[in-house]
Amino acid sequence: MTGPQERADGSGADRRDDRAVTTDRRDDRAGTDRRDDRAGTGRRDERFGAGRRDERPQRGDRPAGGGDRRGGRPVRPAVDRPRYAAYEALAAVHRDDAYANLVLPAVLRDAGLYGRDAAFATELTYGTLRAVGTLDAILTDAAGRDVARIDPPVRDALRLGAYQLLHTRVPPHAAVSSTVDLVRAVAPGATGFANAVLREVAGRDADAWVQRLAPAMESDPIGHLALAHSHPQWIVRAFAEALGGDLGETTRLLIEDNDPAPVHLCARPGLADPVELADAVGGAPGAFSPYAVYLAGGAPGDLPALAEGRAHVQDEGSQLVAAALADAPLDGPDGRWLDLCAGPGGKTGLLSALAAQRGARVTAVEVAEHRARLVAQATRGLPVTVLATDGRTVGSDPKLPEEHFDRVLVDAPCTGLGSLRRRPESRWRRQPSDLPPLTRLQRELLVAGLRAARPGGLVAYVTCSPHTVETHVTVTEAARRCGAPVDFVDARELLPAGMPGLGAGPTVQLWPHRHGTDAMFLAVLRRG
Numbered sequence: 001m002t003g004p005q006e007r008a009d010g011s012g013a014d015r016r017d018d019r020a021v022t023t024d025r026r027d028d029r030a031g032t033d034r035r036d037d038r039a040g041t042g043r044r045d046e047r048f049g050a051g052r053r054d055e056r057p058q059r060g061d062r063p064a065g066g067g068d069r070r071g072g073r074p075v076r077p078a079v080d081r082p083r084y085a086a087y088e089a090l091a092a093v094h095r096d097d098a099y100a101n102l103v104l105p106a107v108l109r110d111a112g113l114y115g116r117d118a119a120f121a122t123e124l125t126y127g128t129l130r131a132v133g134t135l136d137a138i139l140t141d142a143a144g145r146d147v148a149r150i151d152p153p154v155r156d157a158l159r160l161g162a163y164q165l166l167h168t169r170v171p172p173h174a175a176v177s178s179t180v181d182l183v184r185a186v187a188p189g190a191t192g193f194a195n196a197v198l199r200e201v202a203g204r205d206a207d208a209w210v211q212r213l214a215p216a217m218e219s220d221p222i223g224h225l226a227l228a229h230s231h232p233q234w235i236v237r238a239f240a241e242a243l244g245g246d247l248g249e250t251t252r253l254l255i256e257d258n259d260p261a262p263v264h265l266c267a268r269p270g271l272a273d274p275v276e277l278a279d280a281v282g283g284a285p286g287a288f289s290p291y292a293v294y295l296a297g298g299a300p301g302d303l304p305a306l307a308e309g310r311a312h313v314q315d316e317g318s319q320l321v322a323a324a325l326a327d328a329p330l331d332g333p334d335g336r337w338l339d340l341c342a343g344p345g346g347k348t349g350l351l352s353a354l355a356a357q358r359g360a361r362v363t364a365v366e367v368a369e370h371r372a373r374l375v376a377q378a379t380r381g382l383p384v385t386v387l388a389t390d391g392r393t394v395g396s397d398p399k400l401p402e403e404h405f406d407r408v409l410v411d412a413p414c415t416g417l418g419s420l421r422r423r424p425e426s427r428w429r430r431q432p433s434d435l436p437p438l439t440r441l442q443r444e445l446l447v448a449g450l451r452a453a454r455p456g457g458l459v460a461y462v463t464c465s466p467h468t469v470e471t472h473v474t475v476t477e478a479a480r481r482c483g484a485p486v487d488f489v490d491a492r493e494l495l496p497a498g499m500p501g502l503g504a505g506p507t508v509q510l511w512p513h514r515h516g517t518d519a520m521f522l523a524v525l526r527r528g
């Protein structure tokens with residue numbers, strides 16, 4: 001790979017900086033530095049005020065701090081607030097291992113960003129985090145040096161700039177100049193470098209960069225798809241395996257993963273009517289779950305139904321697997337239900353609303369105390385007993401006797417590869433080395449769940465990961481080790497009639513690209 005100055009003059013880093021300065025100077029005539037010169041003249045606002053909004057009609061970004069005035073004259077701040085907010089969130093994720101979905105709301109609040117500004121900052125943050133694998137490959141090529149060797153503040157600013165250039169309708173000159181402004185604020189010595197690198201990035205569109213950098217699909221399909229759709233190779237391989245080697249479907253899944261996840265509500269049975277709730281929120285009833293409501297836009301806000309515990313936010317796939325356990329035919333008593341991995345309480349919420357209708361009671365087990373408290377909050381008023389304990393104590397904890405429960409849910413901790421849409425940074429944090437300890441825990445919890453079930457009782461094993469080691473391998477191993485005879489129930493029959501794409505059974509794998517849900521796995525076992 002060659003960087004800009006290598007191609008321009010065949011020399012090393014110093015020449016690159018020269019070139020960057022030259023580019024900056026060329027830009028001076030109508031660009032970055034000239035804008036600085038014009039600070040305080042009042043003309044800057046013309047360029048970065050209403051006109052700027054016109055540059056990005058799709059985003060509706062509005063200039064930050066337009067009201068900042070010195071001596072009566074408007075002064076443009078160095079960086080517009082949505083982009084700076086996105087930078088802050090990105091930096092926190094990379095520097096402090098923060099979670100974007102937790103850090104970004106605080107950053108937006110501190111910056112006083114709402115509405116379209118907040119939406120633009122969110123798109124930049126989430127989009128950049130998802131795309132970071134591909135962006136880094138492009139930046140490495142464009143800079144002529146490994147992106148890991150670029151100072152973190154400059155690196156994050158460049159990632160934001162490259163994302164705008166390649167994946168948004170922000171005009172190239174605005175993407176470059178705003179990123180140079182950002183670099184001037186966070187790493188003032190690197191503006192020339194940033195300018196040069198971004199101009200190199202802007203020389204191709206996203207497809208042309210993939211063509212230049214990705215291995216050929218024919219010779220290395222996993223490597224190609226990983227770079228083209230910004231996923232780690234081991235995750236692409238795992239998805240392809242779970243999809244039976246179908247690379248077309250794998251591609252559709254990867255594309256879906258790069259879109260924001262829709263927000264679904266669960267109208268708790270007996271407490272809220274999904275059609276009425278859909279009307280109230282301007283959404284639509286779900287396609288599959290009888291309790292689901294699709295929200296039309298972003299966040300649910302302060303809905304009375306949520307505040308009053310009549311509904312909760314929950315992916316439709318999560319609703320389907322919890323309802324499948326509750327609806328599975330069962331002979332004999334049916335009053336004791338167990339949720340062995342309950343925190344923060346989404347599935348317990350639905351199960352316990354159903355239990356209330358049927359005169360059953362749910363024991364909800366969660367090892368993390370703060371998450372056990374969340375379960376208690378989420379199920380207030382419903383027939384639930386929360387135990388803050390380790391689910392593997394079945395048989396030794398008197399509150400968790402063996403052969404006691406009629407229906408058992410084991411929604412095990414997992415890699416979460418099925419919900420990458422919701423956690424934009426997680427695909428880069430997860431490692432194959434996470435699998436052995438997780439799968440051991442999954443197996444032990446499922447064995448405990450099988451022991452907790454009475455003979456004839458039902459156990460649903462659920463993961464939000466389609467990785468076959470966490471799904472089929474775990475279920476097969478746990479069934480072998482639990483010391484009791486176990487039969488598979490065909491889980492397809494427990495999902496809504498006519499639901500497409502459920503495979504050959506007896507287990508079910510849901511998919512974002514097939515069903516619009518998270519990639520939930522469901523196996524239902526009957527204890528002999």
Ligand SMILES: C[S@@+](CC[C@H](N)C(=O)[O-])C[C@H]1O[C@@H](n2cnc3c(N)ncnc32)[C@H](O)[C@@H]1O
Pocket residue numbers: 318340341342343344345346347348365366367368371389390391392411412413414445
């Ligand atoms: C996938 S989450 C469950 C999500 C939950 N069912 C819901 O729908 O909201 C797995 C949960 O298992 C908990 N957990 C992990 N190890 C556990 C153990 N040994 N015993 C009980 N809970 C455990 C985790 O703290 C986490 O809250």
